[in-house]
Amino acid sequence: MRTARRRASALAAALGTALAGALVLGCTRRGALDPAGIQAERLAHLWWWFFWITAVVYVVVLVLALVPALARRRRLAAPPTSAAEPLAGAPVLPREPERERRLVRVVTAGGLVTGAVLVALLIASVHGGSAVSSAAFVESPLDVEIVGHQWWWEITYPNTDQPWKAATTANELHVPVGRMVRLKLQSNDVIHSFWVPRLHGKMDLIPGRTTWHWFRADRAGHFAGQCAEFCGLQHAHMGLVLVADPPAAFDAWLDAQRLPAAAPANAAELRGKQVFEHSSCVLCHSVRGTIAGARNAPDLTHLASRGTIAAATLPNSSGHLASWVRDSQNVKPGNAMPPNPLHEEDLQALVAYLGSLR
Amino acid sequence: MEPRRTFLDVAALPKHAFGSRDLLWWGNAGFMAIEGTMFAMLLATLFYLRSVGGEWPPSPWMPPDLLWGTLNTAVMLASIWPSKKAEKAAHALDAHAMRYWMVIADLFGVLFLVLRGFELAHLNVRWDSNAYGSIVWLVLGFHTTHLATDAVESWVLTRELFKKTDARRFVDVAEDCGYWDFVVLVWVPLYVVVYLLPRWS
Amino acid sequence: MTGGGSASEPAPAVARREAPILPEADERARLERAWSVHGALAWLRDVDHKHIGRRYVVTAFVWFALAGAAALLMRLQLMRPEGKVVGPDLYDQLFTMHGTSMMFLFAVPVMGGMGIYLVPLMVGTRNVAFPRLNALGYYLFLIAGLMLWGSFFVGMGPDAGWFAYVPLSTAFSPGKRVDLWAQLISLTEISALIVAVEIIVTAFKQRAPGMTLDRMPLFVWAQVVTQFMVIFAMPAVMLGTTFIALDRLVATQLFNYTEGGDALLWQHLFWFFGHPEVYIIFIPALGFVSSIVAASTRRPVFGYPAMVASLVATGFVAFGLWVHHMFTTGLPQLGESFFTAASMIISIPTGVQIFCWLATIWTGRLVLRVPMLYVFGFFSTFVIGGLTGVILASVPIDTQVHDTFFVVAHLHYVLIGGAIFPLLGAVVHWFPKMTGRMTSERLGRWSFAFVFTGFHLTFFPMHLLGLYGMPRRVYTYLPQRGWGDLNFLSTVGSWVLGVGVLLFVVNALWSMFAGARAGADPWAADTLEWATESPPPPYGFLHLPIVTGREGLWSPGARSAFVTGLDPDKTELLVTNLLDAEPELRYFVAGPSIAPLFTALSIAFVFATGMFTPWGPVVGMVPLFLSLLGWIVKSEDGERGGERPSTASPPAGDDAAALSAAEAAG
């Protein structure tokens, strides 16, 4: 029995160490626990409330369970040990009505405390929820429309006065620091879910419905986002980069995005443009200012201004662009873009052209 | 030490009983609960779809023709009468009357299955036209499956009755009639929802 | 209801005797002949609840091993960023097969199987209420599992996740994968519904005399509550999967928003089932815990009325929680808060039960054998999962952690900690009853240590991964996201866990052949199954026991009163009434038959061909009808032997007595 106990404590110690190690790793505040906007901050705040309260509840229950388990006094005096009938003839404890009555009181109290703690948590939850949504009520938010596709994000900055000046981009959402953003979320195919943990919780994009999401970035920087609802083969690579810029930088960026594509500046780029316009690219993509106007795939008008390609999967370099165009199925199996068996020079020219679309 | 043992002699207990004393009644009740839940979920689905869509039925579709549905509802409700009679006869252990009323009930079964065919032909919508059509067809299809199983079950049972009628059969018939009433009565709200609801809204 | 004291007041038709009607050896031999199955295809015709229950459990464990192997593969793939063990297509199949098998082919049927085995013994009867139906349920379950895993091995595994959200699972899943999934879910649910009816009727109508409703063991209460939940929850998912199949096969438009359908309709249908489903898995485990705690603390579980009330309350409230799986779909916030409140309310009955067990342990004398170790594993693990559940129930917090590995952590803490730990304990606890041999205590402790350590290593880090932004159901992730270390830890843990499971299986197999031979009652426990031999004879009990108190075999006067007078040459059960367990009928139940197997095959034919053409089911109706007919006619002829038509006269008063008179006259 003693060796068993020693073994059990060794086990507990090892396990505790490992989990503590995991917690230490966890102390580097990351993701949802490292908020960069007001919504995420209030959510993190609420999270810590819940965490500490439930942690206390857990410790209490664990202690109550383990004390009798480890206390020798509470063991059966001489446990019968025959392998075949380990407990044969073991006595059943006599009833102790007085003690049971006291226990009833203790257990009832436990139930009442549970109820009270839960009421407190409920109030905290509702209150926290309204704190998150009330932050959103502002006069003039920045409106952005997002449409989810298998497996990329179509992002549009509408322009109500001059609709033709709307800017469309993909997979890289720019917002100004300090201004509330209102997202209009829709989906063209299956359900997706928009999530940038450091800014806010997630919101689903559901075909046939429109959902809304409000958030504000309070810090400049690049924040990783990701589709959170399983949406098929490349759900894993349906990433998003959220870029929060100071307002002036954001305005400059948006103005640039509203412009049509830059004209080719040299022979290679010109050849690239011809390759582009004469290949199947134009069946799906658009480059504003050229004949390519399809909207089945990311808008490439300002492709080179983006930091990543393939929905935040690869850095936007000419090497990655080339291998993506040649056979994107190697990179992101299942995505809708077919392989393009181009001649090497054509490919290089095309990549040069794409690289010029700033 | 061997304790003194006493024994409860149950040899004189009966072997069959009507109603909730018999296990068959409980099995039947269990399956009615399951199927009742199915029907309830179907109706919940219908109301849900109606609440997310605009019109019910969406134009230009017309509600189902009233004639056949109403006629069939009347026939079904009327069939409770022979079914109740057969049940009574079973309780009275009157094998002759029981057979007689079961045959009548079976004939009703044929009649409402035929009428159901006319109902389906006059729904004025196809199952693949829209969600409204789909759910209306599903409600009818699901209920028709029940009608058919119930009718077939009763036919088989009636056939058995003409071969031999032991004590067990009285209980079987009583339970069968109870199930029959369930299938008919569950139709009433379905009728309202399929035939009348589209006319109100 | 008869109070404490003496057992059932004898009804007019029953009499007291000092000795059984027949000499024991004679009765034993005749019962043996009546209740066992011989001859050709005996295995396939068997309808003994103990055999069917055991088959459920063993078969479910096979699906568990396969689903666990799939999990190990997934963990290998996620061990490092950009892992190359499997591709996206296979990964999607793996987690779908894992989730589907664990939930539908393992957790629900294994709990049902334990119920089918134990409930009749615990209430002191000889078989379930409808033995052939019971066999049918098992065959459907077996066929569904074989078809699902068979299709996976030929590369046609479903890949839309265990909740198969539309429209991904409808318009955006070409091929037959999802059709297969939808049909097989329906098949397993039919099987679950059959188990539900069997267990409820058995527990309500076949309890031994004296076992009034307020003396029913907590294990049986847990099963009854569970099976009621099955009856009201499973229809929703059967309907839902039928909708998916029809949308895919005959172009109904239920989920197509362009034609008035709606994508969220499926989520409501699925979770209206799906939330109760998790308690359908969890509540039977609470029954295991109660049984193990009582035997291992040498006292009855504290607070019987509170325990029963908690079980029933959980069963009711469980139907009001489903929207907490849909908090990020943009439903109105006020409505969502209602479901937060409901999710919190359900924690109270769970908490009360935990407090009652703790009180039991505090006032008992503990025997720390392997089953009890698993109970401590349950406390220390499940409570974490329950508390993360409370965290998830908060709408705002859930918007952060929904659909991440935080949820994956929660669901394994509650499912494995809350249901599988007690299940493993229960297998050890009842192993001597089922096989007649004890398991090895030493190997059992080792296996517990591995399972427990491996479990926490695997799943604890997932909480953090979720908070750091790792969504679930991703086949890989980029190195710069920084999820590699925790995933590595988790993968190592999964192999430790795998070794633990393997040791458990080895222990069971070894003990089956070489374990110490167990006596009838090795744990000196309280419930009736321990009053008969290990393993029990085909007829369950030589003489049905009479119950003298809530504590079963621990009550004063237990093992001294029995039933006699059931026909030893026929498969007869004693039927008693719902509240007081007063004897009412000697009820004849059907014996062995091949019809259940044929019926199951016909039903499977209907479902399988239905995936390809609507004519399949139409054609399939013929064998289905024939096998059902064979079933009815056969059960009437074969075993009703000798009863001729009665030309009865109208009843005088008691119609049951009149019925018997009619029979005797005939």
Ligand code: HEA
């Ligand atoms: C055995 C199965 C089981 C059990 C018992 C539970 C129990 C609970 N679950 Fe869980 N749950 C699942 C299985 C289970 N769950 C699964 C499989 C999923 C994911 C499905 C999927 O998406 O694939 C899920 C997902 C899930 C979600 C959705 C998460 C999401 O997708 O975003 C939520 C949200 O509310 C939730 C809540 C709860 C709650 C409140 C309980 C409560 O019942 C817990 C109650 C217990 C306790 C609280 C601990 C004991 C109590 C005490 C010791 C008293 C003291 C306590 C306090 C004072 C708080 N669960």
Ligand code: HEA
């Ligand atoms: C009762 C339910 C249950 C159980 C017991 C488990 C057990 C395990 N689960 Fe699972 N899990 C779910 C229910 C369950 N799971 C559900 C519902 C989901 C969601 C699915 C979805 O998203 O659709 C999920 C999802 C899920 C994921 C997330 C996948 C993703 O989102 O990408 C992961 C990842 O690690 C995982 C891991 C594990 C592991 C390592 C075990 C281990 O405990 C397994 C231990 C068992 C073994 C290791 C088997 C050992 C067997 C042998 C050693 C013998 C081998 C012999 C033969 C093959 C003959 N599970």
Ligand code: CUA
């Ligand atoms: Cu889009 Cu996942």
Ligand SMILES: [Cu+2]
């Ligand atoms: Cu739930």
